[in-house]
Amino acid sequence: MRPIKPLARSFYQSKTLKVAEALLGAVLVHATPEGTVAGRIVECEAYVGEDDPACHASRGRTARNGIMYGPPGFSYVYFTYGMHYLLNAVTEIEGFPAAVLIRAVEPLEGLDLMAARRGMEDVRLFTSGPARLTQAFGITTAQNGLDMTAGPLAIHRDGRKREGEIVWTGRVGIRHGTEKPWRCYLAESPYVSKR
């Protein structure tokens, strides 16, 4: 009943800010042998090109950030703080490094599996943060570089009309580039990460 068709590559091959806003309300799905989990995206951030000081590509292409230089619609998953994985969707044309960080989703399917992976029962804390959601979804660097227009990790358009107001603020958890209002979220959602 859920979303059937993943968002196409053309959706991602667009201005990153536009993609970030359009992803609000879309549904992230991850199918694994353990089961399938799904959640509605309620918070995103844009990281745009080598001139964006907060973007991993700000110091040029490396082995780690190479995925962002590739074609749009692929996953960019990286490990940070010695314990956390963060999920991005690559945007814009091939050769231009940019991506949208998925910061929070509203749990829709696979709640039991999310609880098991998170080791807690509070639904509000399952996916309300970029590292929380990757843990709940079972996403690690094993999922880096996957084509999200097809396959086990994908983002689907939600059939429903998007409800609620969209808010833009500065990005969270970065040192440089905090003045750019490139974080967007659904104002009414209780699953937005704090701050």
Added chain:
DNA sequence: AGAATGATCCTCT
């Protein structure tokens, strides 16, 4: 307020 915890990258040899 600070610890946890390790991959990555920069700056030297």
Added chain:
DNA sequence: GAGGATCATTCTC
């Protein structure tokens, strides 16, 4: 190659 700073965070104290 080795050493050290830096981290798109979360949880607990």
